[in-house]
Amino acid sequence: MFDSHCHLDIMVGDRQASSGDPVALAAQAAQASVERIVEQARGVGVTRLVTIGYDLASSRWNADVARIHRDVYAGVAIHPNEAHAATPEVLAEIEELAGEPQVRAVGETGLDYYRDWASKDDQHASFRAHIEIAKRTGKALVIHDRDAHDDVLRVLADQGAPDAVVFHSFSGDAEMAAKCAEAGYFMSFSGPVTYKNAGYLREAAETAPKELILVETDAPYLPPVPHRGKPNAPYLIPLIVRCLAEVKGMDPDELASAIRANGEAVFGAW
Numbered sequence: 125m126f127d128s129h130c131h132l133d134i135m136v137g138d139r140q141a142s143s144g145d146p147v148a149l150a151a152q153a154a155q156a157s158v159e160r161i162v163e164q165a166r167g168v169g170v171t172r173l174v175t176i177g178y179d180l181a182s183s184r185w186n187a188d189v190a191r192i193h194r195d196v197y198a199g200v201a202i203h204p205n206e207a208h209a210a211t212p213e214v215l216a217e218i219e220e221l222a223g224e225p226q227v228r229a230v231g232e233t234g235l236d237y238y239r240d241w242a243s244k245d246d247q248h249a250s251f252r253a254h255i256e257i258a259k260r261t262g263k264a265l266v267i268h269d270r271d272a273h274d275d276v277l278r279v280l281a282d283q284g285a286p287d288a289v290v291f292h293s294f295s296g297d298a299e300m301a302a303k304c305a306e307a308g309y310f311m312s313f314s315g316p317v318t319y320k321n322a323g324y325l326r327e328a329a330e331t332a333p334k335e336l337i338l339v340e341t342d343a344p345y346l347p348p349v350p351h352r353g354k355p356n357a358p359y360l361i362p363l364i365v366r367c368l369a370e371v372k373g374m375d376p377d378e379l380a381s382a383i384r385a386n387g388e389a390v391f392g393a394w
């Protein structure tokens with residue numbers, strides 16, 4: 125199996141953190157090097173990771189780590205919450221990083237209407253710029269969509285979507301899943317699909333064809349049941365796969381091999 129979306133830099137605490145937030149929690153509790161995280165994942169058969177950037181420093185860090193670790197690929201982008209920082213100079217460096225062979229995704233980009241850290245205008249401009257970078261570099265587009273389903277779909281259709289589009293930590297319902305399936309967009313399910321109160325996510329997973337399903341942890345965020353309240357990590361991927369298999373009435377191994385094939389289609393062969 126593989127983890128299509130995690131944040132190794134945040135997990136190892138290689139980022140400023142204030143006490144009390146999940147970032148600080150993860151940094152203290154993990155005390156872990158990238159090596160240990162990769163080893164721990166490999167121990168349960170999660171042999172590939174995609175570590176995702178959210179600002180320029182994070183994108184550089186993740187691209188560097190992916191250059192060193194053969195089983196780690198990187199995504200590079202300016203997160204929608206940081207969209208005001210996506211100046212032409214910054215975007216030029218993101219594009220340069222995206223051209224590196226171990227960088228297989230432009231992300232996470234997209235729209236976040238839950239937080240207003242960046243204006244909608246800045247978010248839209250940055251999202252469109254990242255779509256173009258993904259198309260020019262031929263890399264997958266990894267989308268953060270929070271409370272913005274309609275606008276994300278509209279911008280993709282309007283701008284022209286790249287070949288591979290991934291909705292990271294898919295948060296839509298069955299209707300949204302049907303729209304994504306029709307457009308051929310991949311849906312990456314994460315810990316919340318295991319949460320008791322998230323029936324709409326399980327309905328979405330039921331609707332999503334197995335050819336378009338990916339799995340991710342978004343670690344250190346969003347730990348699956350029964351790890352809520354603790355730091356998340358890629359070794360917990362099997363919990364999400366088993367939940368999805370149950371929802372879809374599929375054999376977990378069969379679903380796992382479908383997801384592995386999807387991962388290679390999106391990010392390229394490892």
Ligand SMILES: [Zn+2]
Nearest residue numbers: 129176232342
């Ligand atoms: Zn993320």
